[in-house]
Amino acid sequence: MTLLDIATTVDARGLSCPMPIVRTALAVKSLQPGALIEVLATDPGSQRDFVAWCRSTGHVLVGQTADGPVYRFLIRRK
């Protein structure tokens, strides 16, 4: 058992706008409401984009960290 029950991970490392968002949107569709999705990205613009995307879709951005060049986002499906 882990503290974070991550349902799926989207590896968008190396991808440019808008693919991290597009891939995440497609992955979220297959999840149950309330499920957690983890996104890994290297596009610096994604830091703001995921905040905006969560605001417009209603999913909850529960956490956002930067590990060197890799940004990690944890999003809970609405």
Place this chain on the structure above:
Amino acid sequence: MTRTAPTEAPKTTPAPPFDPIAAAIADVEGLAGVDPIPAPFAEAFGAPEERAKPRDLVIICYSGDLEKTWAALILATTAAASGVTTRIFLTFWGLQTFVKDERRITGQNWMQRMLSFMQRPGISHRKLSKMNFLGMGPWMMGTLARRYHVASPKELLDMALVLGVELMPCQMTMDMFGLTRDDMIDGLGEPVGAATVVELLANGAAPLFI
């Protein structure tokens, strides 16, 4: 999400190292029954249940230029991924983009055929509005896009169809260029006219003319 509670001797287990993400999730879960979004997040992320439905988006894809087609498809895929109902109206040179790539010459009469000969239709044969240099410009753009992992217009188009973007070809342009449904890519909607677009805009859809 279910989390099984430890049944015996929970205090003997070592505390996990502090993880800000885990802490954030614990905050969210602890407050789940009271407030779906804890106060620090509420301002940053907004309250989803109070928000009105976002406006629909209508992109009028008028230009057949490579860079403008690219921009239109980036915005369309992002809007659809953000839950915005997105439609692209394909008209004039923008319609040529959505002819099947393998069609070389289209049209019924010599003028229509000549136009398709001078400007090859298909999403993989777009020209830059500036610095085309007989295909040198688009070739460099494509090479740079691959190097920097930017999705090509073709990939974005496939993604747009998966995301449910509605592509509406312009009936008048199809007639003028002598294009048939068989010339066009799969996944296009029924041909429509300007009145369909005007109605969508009059009902509040956000317009983009690209």
